[in-house]
Amino acid sequence: MSPTTVAPPPRLELDPRVVRKARTLARRLGRPVVDIARSHTTVSVERATLRLAGLAGADHERVPWVNHLVDAVRDQVGLEHGVTTPVWDALRRDEAPDLLTLAQKASAGSVSFRIPEKKGELSGARRAARAAVxxxxxxxxxxxAARDRLVGRLGDPPQRPWVYLIVATGDIYEDIPQAQAAAREGADVIAVIRSTGQSLLDYVPEGATREGFAGTYATQENFRLMRAALDDVSKELGRYVRLTNYASGLCMPEIATLAGLERLDMMLNDSMYGILFRDINPVRTFVDQRFSRQIHARAGIIINTGEDNYLTTADAVEAAHTVTVSQLMNEYFGREAGLEDWQLGLGHAFEINPDLPDSFRMELAHALLARQLFPDAPLKWMPPTKHMTGDIFKGYLLDGFFNLVGAMTGQSILLVGMMTEAVVTPFLSDRDLALQNVRYVQRAAGGLTEDFHPPRDGFIQTRARQVLSEAVELLEKITDEKVAKASGSTPLLEAIGDGTFGLMKRPKDQGKGLDGVARRADGYDNPATTMLEEGTR
Structure with missing residues (x-):
C-alpha cells in the first residue's frame, strides 16, 4: 500500500517551460553518471548480494563473513566478473559444503577461486547463484506485503505531515522504550540515528549493540529489535508507526538490503551526501546508491535525501538554488533506479538566518517551490539547526515558525525540531515539549494549506521564480561549460569536484572507498542486479 501524498492546489505561478527545462537538464547531467554506475561494481554491492543469499555472521574479531569472502575473491580473481560466479563455482567444485563454510575457509586462505572457462561450468555456477539469491x-x-497488511489493518496516521522524531542513545535497548514513548506522544516516524562515523566503516557491525556515539549502530539485529518493538506499539495505538535508519556511507547497498529484509519503512539515502560530507569517492557513491535504490524500490521503502545539509555549510539564501538542483538530480536518479514518486522523500530545510529581514517569507517561498516542483513526492521538511544558539526560548519559537511553514505549504514528513538542537543531546522532556509544539500548530493552523495563496507577483512568488531560474542557470552552466572545458568528462562529477554543492570540493579520483570500485568485465554477472532490473519475483 503506497503512502500517497495529497498535493495542495498550485499556489506558485511558475513557467512550465522553465520547469520542463530544469528536468531535461537534470536528465542530461544524470545519464553519464548512470552509465558509470551500470559499468562498475563495488565491494559493498557484491557483499550485499551475498547477504541476499543468506550469508551472515562474523568471526571472533567481528569481521563479517561477507567481507572475508569478497576480499578473498577479489584477491584471487578480481571483482570484474562479480563475486557470485567464482563463489558458486567453488561450491559446485565441493570446496565447501555451504556458503558459510566457504567464507570461513576463504578467510583462512584455504579456498581456490576461478572464473570457469567451460560454458557448462559457467552457466551452472550462474544458475546456482541466481537460485541462492x-x-x-x-x-x-x-x-x-506484511507492511501493506499492517497499514491496511491499523491505518496510517490521521494527519499530514507525518511527525518524524529522532531517537539516538547509542544503546538499542535504551532506544526501544524511548521510541515507544515517542510514538505514544504522537510521533509517526521513528528515526534511529546512526553512530557517529559508521558511514566510514567498510563493514556492517554484527548483532545488537549497546555502545554507540551520538547514535546507535545500524545492524540487522538492531533493525529487527526496533521493528518488532514498533509493531507492538503500533497495535497498541491503532496506527502503523514507521521506522527509519541510514543507508549511506561505504556500506550503503548492504544496509539497504538489511533494511529490506527487516521491514524498515524509510531510509536516509542521498546521492551526494556521502561524497560531500564524508569524503567518500564519487564513483563509489553513485554505484552504491543505484543498487541501494533498486533495493528500496523493491522493498517499498521511502528514501529521505539530504539537501538540508548543504545549508549547514553554505548560506541558505545564496545557495537555495543548489538545493533545487540536488532535488532534481535525486528525483532523476531515484526514478531511474525504479523508485516511484511516493518514495521520493526529497529534503529541504528551514535554515535561513532568522535575523535577516523577510526570512520567514523566504522560507515560505523555498518550501512552496519544493512542494510545487514535486507534487507527488513526500517531501522531508527539516528544522532549524545552524542558527540555534542555545537560547531555548528563541529556539522553541523558531521551531514553531518552522512547524507553521510546514502547515502552510503542505509538507509530508516533518522532522521535529528541538529547542536544544546542536547544544546537547535532547532529554525526553525536550522531545515531549517539541511534540507539543507540533501538535499545537497542527491543531491551530493545519488547514492553512487551503487558504494560503501568495499574490501573483508578490515577494514569495518572485523569490520562488528567482530560485528556480538560478537552478536552471546552474544546470546549464554545468552541462555546457564543463563539457566544453573537459572533453569526455562527466559534467556532474566535474561540478562536484569544483565545489559546486555545499562548498565541498570532491574530485572523482579521490576519496574514501575508491579502492573498492571495479569496472565490470564483459562477462560480469550479478543475479541480484539482474532480478531487480527484471522485476523477477
Whole structure:
C-alpha cells in the first residue's frame, strides 16, 4: 500500500517551460553518471548480494563473513566478473559444503577461486547463484506485503505531515522504550540515528549493540529489535508507526538490503551526501546508491535525501538554488533506479538566518517551490539547526515558525525540531515539549494549506521564480561549460569536484572507498542486479 501524498492546489505561478527545462537538464547531467554506475561494481554491492543469499555472521574479531569472502575473491580473481560466479563455482567444485563454510575457509586462505572457462561450468555456477539469491529478494517482497497488511489493518496516521522524531542513545535497548514513548506522544516516524562515523566503516557491525556515539549502530539485529518493538506499539495505538535508519556511507547497498529484509519503512539515502560530507569517492557513491535504490524500490521503502545539509555549510539564501538542483538530480536518479514518486522523500530545510529581514517569507517561498516542483513526492521538511544558539526560548519559537511553514505549504514528513538542537543531546522532556509544539500548530493552523495563496507577483512568488531560474542557470552552466572545458568528462562529477554543492570540493579520483570500485568485465554477472532490473519475483 503506497503512502500517497495529497498535493495542495498550485499556489506558485511558475513557467512550465522553465520547469520542463530544469528536468531535461537534470536528465542530461544524470545519464553519464548512470552509465558509470551500470559499468562498475563495488565491494559493498557484491557483499550485499551475498547477504541476499543468506550469508551472515562474523568471526571472533567481528569481521563479517561477507567481507572475508569478497576480499578473498577479489584477491584471487578480481571483482570484474562479480563475486557470485567464482563463489558458486567453488561450491559446485565441493570446496565447501555451504556458503558459510566457504567464507570461513576463504578467510583462512584455504579456498581456490576461478572464473570457469567451460560454458557448462559457467552457466551452472550462474544458475546456482541466481537460485541462492532469489530467496533473499522473496523475503523482501514478503516484508513489503506484511507492511501493506499492517497499514491496511491499523491505518496510517490521521494527519499530514507525518511527525518524524529522532531517537539516538547509542544503546538499542535504551532506544526501544524511548521510541515507544515517542510514538505514544504522537510521533509517526521513528528515526534511529546512526553512530557517529559508521558511514566510514567498510563493514556492517554484527548483532545488537549497546555502545554507540551520538547514535546507535545500524545492524540487522538492531533493525529487527526496533521493528518488532514498533509493531507492538503500533497495535497498541491503532496506527502503523514507521521506522527509519541510514543507508549511506561505504556500506550503503548492504544496509539497504538489511533494511529490506527487516521491514524498515524509510531510509536516509542521498546521492551526494556521502561524497560531500564524508569524503567518500564519487564513483563509489553513485554505484552504491543505484543498487541501494533498486533495493528500496523493491522493498517499498521511502528514501529521505539530504539537501538540508548543504545549508549547514553554505548560506541558505545564496545557495537555495543548489538545493533545487540536488532535488532534481535525486528525483532523476531515484526514478531511474525504479523508485516511484511516493518514495521520493526529497529534503529541504528551514535554515535561513532568522535575523535577516523577510526570512520567514523566504522560507515560505523555498518550501512552496519544493512542494510545487514535486507534487507527488513526500517531501522531508527539516528544522532549524545552524542558527540555534542555545537560547531555548528563541529556539522553541523558531521551531514553531518552522512547524507553521510546514502547515502552510503542505509538507509530508516533518522532522521535529528541538529547542536544544546542536547544544546537547535532547532529554525526553525536550522531545515531549517539541511534540507539543507540533501538535499545537497542527491543531491551530493545519488547514492553512487551503487558504494560503501568495499574490501573483508578490515577494514569495518572485523569490520562488528567482530560485528556480538560478537552478536552471546552474544546470546549464554545468552541462555546457564543463563539457566544453573537459572533453569526455562527466559534467556532474566535474561540478562536484569544483565545489559546486555545499562548498565541498570532491574530485572523482579521490576519496574514501575508491579502492573498492571495479569496472565490470564483459562477462560480469550479478543475479541480484539482474532480478531487480527484471522485476523477477
Amino acid at each position: 532469489r530467496p533473499g529478494l522473496q523475503r523482501i517482497d514478503r516484508q513489503r
